Amino acid sequence: MDVKAVERRIEETPTPEVKKVALAYSGGLDSSLCLKLLRDKYKAKETIPVTVDVGQGEEEIKIGREKAKLFNLEPVMVDVREEFTERWMAKAIQANSDYLGYPVSTSMTRQLIARKVAEVALERGCDAIMEGSTGKGNDQYRMHNVFKLFAPDLTILVPVRDFDLSRGEEEALCKKWGIPLTEVISGGDDKTMWCRSIASGAIDLNQEIPKEVWMWYVVPEDAPDEATILELEFENGIPTAIDGKKMPLSELVPYLNEAGGKNSIGKIDMFEDGIIGLKSRELYEAPAATIILKVHRDLEQLCMPKEEIQFKKQVEQRWAYVVYHGDWYHPLREDLDAFIEKSQGVVNGRVKVKLYKGTVDIISRESSTGLFSSELRSLKSKGFNQQDSGPATKIHGLQYEILGKRSR
Numbered sequence: 001m002d003v004k005a006v007e008r009r010i011e012e013t014p015t016p017e018v019k020k021v022a023l024a025y026s027g028g029l030d031s032s033l034c035l036k037l038l039r040d041k042y043k044a045k046e047t048i049p050v051t052v053d054v055g056q057g058e059e060e061i062k063i064g065r066e067k068a069k070l071f072n073l074e075p076v077m078v079d080v081r082e083e084f085t086e087r088w089m090a091k092a093i094q095a096n097s098d099y100l101g102y103p104v105s106t107s108m109t110r111q112l113i114a115r116k117v118a119e120v121a122l123e124r125g126c127d128a129i130m131e132g133s134t135g136k137g138n139d140q141y142r143m144h145n146v147f148k149l150f151a152p153d154l155t156i157l158v159p160v161r162d163f164d165l166s167r168g169e170e171e172a173l174c175k176k177w178g179i180p181l182t183e184v185i186s187g188g189d190d191k192t193m194w195c196r197s198i199a200s201g202a203i204d205l206n207q208e209i210p211k212e213v214w215m216w217y218v219v220p221e222d223a224p225d226e227a228t229i230l231e232l233e234f235e236n237g238i239p240t241a242i243d244g245k246k247m248p249l250s251e252l253v254p255y256l257n258e259a260g261g262k263n264s265i266g267k268i269d270m271f272e273d274g275i276i277g278l279k280s281r282e283l284y285e286a287p288a289a290t291i292i293l294k295v296h297r298d299l300e301q302l303c304m305p306k307e308e309i310q311f312k313k314q315v316e317q318r319w320a321y322v323v324y325h326g327d328w329y330h331p332l333r334e335d336l337d338a339f340i341e342k343s344q345g346v347v348n349g350r351v352k353v354k355l356y357k358g359t360v361d362i363i364s365r366e367s368s369t370g371l372f373s374s375e376l377r378s379l380k381s382k383g384f385n386q387q388d389s390g391p392a393t394k395i396h397g398l399q400y401e402i403l404g405k406r407s408r
Helices: 005-011 027-039 058-069 083-095 106-123 139-148 167-177 249-262 288-302 306-324 330-345 386-396 398-407
Strands: 018-024 045-054 076-079 128-130 156-157 190-192 196-203 229-236 239-240 265-274 279-285 349-356 361-368
Touching: 005 167, 018 027, 027 045, 027 058, 027 167, 045 106, 058 349, 076 106, 083 106, 083 239, 083 249, 083 288, 083 330, 106 128, 106 196, 106 306, 106 386, 139 156, 139 196, 156 190, 229 249, 229 288, 239 288, 249 288, 288 349, 288 361, 306 330, 386 398
Parallel strands: 018 045, 018 128, 045 076, 128 156
Antiparallel strands: 190 196, 196 279, 229 239, 229 349, 265 279, 349 361
């Protein structure tokens, strides 16, 4: 690769004049490169890297700090773990968050991060905000929407997109400029306790995935031969306890990531339709989300009437679409939340599951708000006189009698 040609392209690309810039900084390849570009290309007088802790882990934050020191910078730390788990993640559970098979996660964190970076930018008197999205992905839309909502007058800088940099070109620049490459797989990862995205947009069609890239997920060949049995307790559609022990989501979800991952649960390898309409092969691992959402849907089936369940599925689909497409702060999301939250008051109970080599089997359920009535529905009981169904069946069949006569 001709790195000098890439440097010439950057040099020849015009950029706006900025003085003080808040950078959405994770310490990954893109945002680390941004530190160098802000100093050498944009000639910013002051750079404020902002690291938002959404639960990515202390190791990732430590790496980011070490890279920032190369530029004599100390990131501004913003801890939103409680807000993310108790508000954003809780809503995702109640909404059975699923965008074409993806348990909505990065879609949420990007918008939460963008809000916090915008708030810091305004507090510190910045005239610009920078983030490291590519022009092929989804995050540019999510970040841009939120920046414009919370800091509408600030200039938005997206150098990877605006200099048309490929992943390989970014890596080559980092090597030349002395910025450490710390990615396990090209494309890096984005981790929260709800779902980990791996090498987003960088996985080829038939690329083999080495088992070393997984953090929680254990391949079936290496998983235990003995199943793990757990009992989950739900209140108002939110898991609140495991095996009788009360836990906040910030403890419960990591526990299930470990328990599910070691039993080969949570691997997602799928084709995703992005915001700009292009398909990409995406890898996720989400053991806790896989377990929780399966149990939550089952409880809803037990506790909610069919008309409400059917309508909620439509609401859920729209909710996931809205959040995925960067519209968390759109009024429609709040309207959808209102219905979802109201529906969850009856979603209570205990569900026992068996985790074994990639399967999540529900083996028992109990709920004080369930609608299953064995004395009425079971074929073993005589809960009501079956003869009473005869007239109703005949009336219901009249339409088919008329249709049949018309056909003849």
